[in-house]
Structures are given as structure tokens and as C-alpha cells.
Amino acid sequence: MALRVDDVSKIDASKDTWTIVVKVIQLWLTPSYSGSKLPSSLEMVLMDSKGFKIHATIRRTLVYRFQNQISEGRVYQMSFFGVCENGGDFRTTCHPYKINFQMHSIVRVMANTSISGKPFSFMALSDVVFKEPDTSFLIGILTGSSGEQEFEKHGKVQKRITLEIDQDGVRVEAAFFGKYVDEIVR
Structure with missing residues (x-):
């Protein structure tokens, strides 16, 4: 029986049983601004085989669990994560939702799978100059x-x-x- 893989474009907050196959195209630790030596979170931008992107966050209390399992540039199967609205300033993707890892989230390396495509999406200069761009995105x-x-x-x-x-x-x-x-x- 083949594994059912969901499209990143379809992810919403209606369930927490999504299974996706994605490439980690950006990965970074967000420092704690409270003086703690522990990072505030581990952040990622994920891209599926169709080029759809979504932001994912691993909060401070779970960084230890996932940090050594995930590397930038590798492809993973990820499942059992929370989904919430992608709001606020400095959003990294246009996806209306983002992923939040939970204690029971599963990450598996997909060794024989590759995902190619352009990791960056740039706005047309004419859109930036002649329209009012949504400045809550990193532009x-x-x-x-x-x-x-x-x-x-x-x-x-x-x-x-x-x-x-x-x-x-x-x-x-x-x-x-x-x-x-x-x-x-x-």
C-alpha cells in the first residue's frame, strides 16, 4: 500500500494528521532575546515537489528533540504536526498557514527522493514599484x-x-x- 502524501498547498488547520514530503530549503535557530543560552526556536522553510512552500517552527522546548534530525537541503517525510494561521510580520512564505512541530511529530529522511526547484520567490519589480506590496512579508x-x-x-x-x-x-x-x-x- 502506497503512503498518502498531502500537497503542501492543501494544508490547513482542519486536522493534525497531515503527511508531507518536503525539502528543507532554509533552516535557522532564532536566538532567545531574554538572555537564555537556549534558542527561542528552530525555524524552517519547507518546499514540496510542486514548489509550494510553508513555514515550520519547532519551539524552544522541542528543539533538543528535532535539531539533530533535520538538515538544510535534505528531503523528509513529516507528519503529525500542528497547523495554525501564518500571521504577523516578517512571514517567510505566502502560505496562509504554518506548521508547528509537536512532541509526537515524526520526521523521516527520504534518502532516495529529490526535490528540485527554485527555493526563492521574488516579486516583480513593477509590483513593488506600482502596487502597494504586503510589507508583512520579507521583501x-x-x-x-x-x-x-x-x-x-x-x-x-x-x-x-x-x-x-x-x-x-x-x-x-x-x-x-x-x-x-x-x-x-x-
């Missing part, structure tokens, strides 16, 4: 790039690209290294 206008560069560090050749992003007149340069250069240049 900015890419205004410059150094292009892919190589440099030597500790005897190894590494890649780097620097991007200039403008958000409401504030310009920020962000440097990306190694595998992240490949993600951007693709």
Missing part, C-alpha cells in the same frame, strides 16, 4: 550585485556574492558564501 528590491567571486581562505577557494537590497530607502549589503552562492546564481 526588498535587489539594487546591486557583485557577481560571483572566488577568494582564498585557509588554503581553500571559496565562492562569495554580495547583494545590495533596498527596503524603503534603507540599503543593506548581504554577503553569501559557499553553497548559498549556487542557490542565488541558479
Whole structure:
């Protein structure tokens, strides 16, 4: 009997028995701002084989349980998680819901499965300039790039690209290294 896998695009808060196969395209620890040495959460952006993305959170009390099971760039089967509305500022995906891991959530590596596609979604410049974009999403206008560069560090050749992003007149340069250069240049 084949496993029933749900589309990320269909996820809503109607149940907690979803089973998805997704690639972790971004993974980061959110630091605690209360002075604790423990992270506040482990955050992820997940993408399915059709390119649909959803944000997932593992709260502080469960980071220890899942942190060593999940790596950026790998494909997993995930099931038995909570789903809530994706609200607030600084949302990473357009999905109306987000995933919250629970103690009984299950994560399994899918060793012989690959998911390809573009991990980033950029708004058209005309939409940013001529429409009022929803600023609760992480948006900015890419205004410059150094292009892919190589440099030597500790005897190894590494890649780097620097991007200039403008958000409401504030310009920020962000440097990306190694595998992240490949993600951007693709």
C-alpha cells in the first residue's frame, strides 16, 4: 500500500494528521532575546515537489528533540504536526498557514527522493514599484550585485556574492558564501 502524501498547498488547520514530503530549503535557530543560552526556536522553510512552500517552527522546548534530525537541503517525510494561521510580520512564505512541530511529530529522511526547484520567490519589480506590496512579508528590491567571486581562505577557494537590497530607502549589503552562492546564481 502506497503512503498518502498531502500537497503542501492543501494544508490547513482542519486536522493534525497531515503527511508531507518536503525539502528543507532554509533552516535557522532564532536566538532567545531574554538572555537564555537556549534558542527561542528552530525555524524552517519547507518546499514540496510542486514548489509550494510553508513555514515550520519547532519551539524552544522541542528543539533538543528535532535539531539533530533535520538538515538544510535534505528531503523528509513529516507528519503529525500542528497547523495554525501564518500571521504577523516578517512571514517567510505566502502560505496562509504554518506548521508547528509537536512532541509526537515524526520526521523521516527520504534518502532516495529529490526535490528540485527554485527555493526563492521574488516579486516583480513593477509590483513593488506600482502596487502597494504586503510589507508583512520579507521583501526588498535587489539594487546591486557583485557577481560571483572566488577568494582564498585557509588554503581553500571559496565562492562569495554580495547583494545590495533596498527596503524603503534603507540599503543593506548581504554577503553569501559557499553553497548559498549556487542557490542565488541558479
